[in-house]
Amino acid sequence: xxxxxxxxxxxxxxxxxxxxxRAQVDRMQGRRLDAPVLPALxxxxxxxxxxxxxxxxxxxxxxxxxLLSALLAAPSxxxxxxxxxxxxxxxxEAAEKLGVDLSRLVLIPEPGSRxxxxxxxxxxxxxxxxxxxxxxxxxxxxxxxxxxxxxxGAVLLVQGPWAQAEAVIDVAQPEWTGLGQGHGxxxxxxxxxxxxxxxxxxxxxxxxxxxxxxxxxxxLRTPAEARYVPLEAVG
Numbered sequence: 197x198x199x200x201x202x203x204x205x206x207x208x209x210x211x212x213x214x215x216x217x218r219a220q221v222d223r224m225q226g227r228r229l230d231a232p233v234l235p236a237l238x239x240x241x242x243x244x245x246x247x248x249x250x251x252x253x254x255x256x257x258x259x260x261x262x263l264l265s266a267l268l269a270a271p272s273x274x275x276x277x278x279x280x281x282x283x284x285x286x287x288x289e290a291a292e293k294l295g296v297d298l299s300r301l302v303l304i305p306e307p308g309s310r311x312x313x314x315x316x317x318x319x320x321x322x323x324x325x326x327x328x329x330x331x332x333x334x335x336x337x338x339x340x341x342x343x344x345x346x347x348x349g350a351v352l353l354v355q356g357p358w359a360q361a362e363a364v365i366d367v368a369q370p371e372w373t374g375l376g377q378g379h380g381x382x383x384x385x386x387x388x389x390x391x392x393x394x395x396x397x398x399x400x401x402x403x404x405x406x407x408x409x410x411x412x413x414x415x416l417r418t419p420a421e422a423r424y425v426p427l428e429a430v431g
Contacts, residue, residue, distance in 0.1 A: 200288050200301035234351055235270040239415040243391040243400045252346040253362035259355045260367050261287060262406045264326055266413045267353055269295030271324045279318045282311050282328040293411030316341050319350040326353040363393040384409045386416060
């Protein structure tokens with residue numbers, strides 16, 4: 197299994213580490229991603245506005261490790277570096293099964309009290325940054341970070357509520373498969389992914405397997421379905 201880059205952030209300034217990381221990303225990526233929308237796995241692209249993650253935007257997502265990995269998978273496969281800040285329990289092996297390219301993943305599990313400053317700094321370098329906040333951010337701090345995201349064309353995925361989020365991506369109604377009458381093994385989890393945006397308050401919903409038996413993300417199909425069709429709420 198390929199290993200993700202893990203960075204330890206101390207209380208001292210991180211500018212030197214950021215410069216080294218930027219140089220490494222530039223060498224391996226070769227160019228900045230200038231597309232207005234970053235790709236998403238097909239089952240998620242069907243639900244997201246524009247079919248992907250909009251550059252320069254923040255998204256509020258459910259505190260689900262599988263959902264986070266699924267959102268990081270397509271951008272990393274397409275060559276974008278991704279960072280995960282403040283999630284010490286992030287499972288690299290499970291993320292790889294969902295399609296995350298670990299060679300383009302930077303982990304900062306313990307940013308400490310400077311989590312917001314670390315996130316803002318990392319967003320200067322990496323096109324996609326995932327964050328579990330270590331406290332409450334003020335409106336001014338959120339606005340300054342939003343301006344930086346727009347300037348750099350970066351995407352921020354926040355586990356939990358976040359002001360000025362482009363969309364809220366949630367999961368609900370989980371159902372595990374594989375267990376019989378008190379025996380068997382958990383083989384997959386079926387759940388509903390919903391996306392609500394500021395422009396379209398009525399959520400778009402789709403039923404998926406996350407993870408599926410092989411650990412990946414699959415749209416849920418019934419025998420009568422020839423293709424995946426997201427379910428949209430009507431009230």
